[in-house]
Amino acid sequence: MITAELKKEYYRALLDKDTEYEGVFYVGVKTTGVFCRPTCPARKPKFDHCEFFESAQEALLASYRPCKRCCPLSHPNQVSELVQRLVKAVEENPEKRWTEKDFQELSVDASTARRQFKKRFGMTFVEYARARRMGLAMKQIREGGAVIDAQLSTGYESSSGFRDAFSRIMGAAPTLLGQSNILKASWLDTRLGPMIAIADEEALHLLEFLDRRGLEREVERLRQKTTSAIIPGETEPIRSIERELSQYFDGELKEFKTPVTFLGSPFQKSVWEVLRNISYGETRSYSDIARALGKPSAFRAVAQANGANQLAIIVPCHRVINSNGELGGYGGGLTRKKWLIDHEKQGVCIT
Structure with a gap:
């Protein structure tokens, strides 16, 4: 979490173009809709116009697009020509859903793209493209309904792109x-x-x-x-x-x-109800859940139902781990799962 003090520190680094902060944070500029590296040569925004992020993915999901001056995701001194080319391709069509055919048309090996993006940004190329697309479509959610018609009429990145992205994710444009x-x-x-x-x-x-x-x-x-x-x-x-x-x-x-x-099958709903009965600060295994349902051999089905949960944290699927004590899977990412488990255990100790 970026505290108020940390925001001030980051802003000072931004004003000083401090190279020591490269990769530590990114700054989104509310007035332009772009996000930048700490050393961006562009004119510095006012503090109130800045939003700070610890990863590029967070900035993308917050609807910011990469700055064309400092190239936060494709700076030529920091990333390969392949990464630069793919970032440029996404910006030319940020609403696009990438397939194997798209990589072939660019003469790019999909596994190479995945590996290079993962090494440089901590996310695969597909995750990057999805984050960009989701940020585009979620911009209207963050800013509220009053802004939507103006965005749709003026366009965002392209004349029809925002409407198309909204329709694909939400089902229909607001005016329809x-x-x-x-x-x-x-x-x-x-x-x-x-x-x-x-x-x-x-x-x-x-x-x-x-x-x-x-x-x-x-x-x-x-x-x-x-x-x-x-x-x-x-x-x-x-x-x-x-x-x-x-x-x-x-x-x-x-x-x-x-x-x-709950929108699921009877079995899924039964699993989710058991999950809600796991006490705060405690964990159970998939086998434990299966036994609680009277179906001890159904631990794989339990794991699938666990993954289908659409109410993160409320239905605490993060409290379900492997029988050997390992974390297992989590739709929100294992880093978050570990944080949630530790947070709850700490809360129990405090009380």
Whole structure:
């Protein structure tokens, strides 16, 4: 988490173009919509116009695009020609979903692209492209419905790109919703990174980290299962979970009260109910969950249901680990899983 003091330190480094901070942080400039390296030669923004990030992925998910002057993801002195070429290709069409054929057309080996991006930025090329696309489509969520029509009419990166990106992820452009069932979506800033919350007026349907792999497919399944359009906005369940998440991360809340809706098979729902009964600060194995369901051999099915959970943290799939004590998997990433487990254990010790 970037504290107020750290923000001041980063801003001083930005003004001084301090090379020691290269790779330590990136700065998003709210007035231009770009993010830069600490040593960017461009005119320095005011402090209030800056948003600081510890990774390029965070900046992309916050809807910022790479600065063309300092090239934060493709500076010629720091990355290969391949990375420069792929970053340029994404910026020419940020809404694009990359396939094997696209790599072939550029005469690029997909595994090489994955390896070079992972080594340089801590994320694969596909993760980078997805983060750029998600940031593009989530910009309207963060800024609210009043801005959407202006963005759609003026275009974002291209005349139709933003509308297309919105439609692919949310199901319909806001101006085309008509009389559809409506779910509201909001951007939530948390200590572990941005999350998206989707709810109706009664209950929360989805809570996920924005960089979760497969999030777009999750949103699409939700839209189809509920036959709804999803638009930016807030409902009482969203306001409730935002308050509770803040309390949870501050160590002041151990049990979530926000009403939720489960959309899954009977077996998945039974697994999720067992997960909610794992006490704060404790962990269980997949085999433990299977035995609790009376199906001791179904631990693989339990793991699959665990991965299908769409209510991160509320339904605490992070509390499920392997029988040998290893962390196992987690849709939000193992670093977050370890942090959540340690955070809860610390909270138990304090009390």
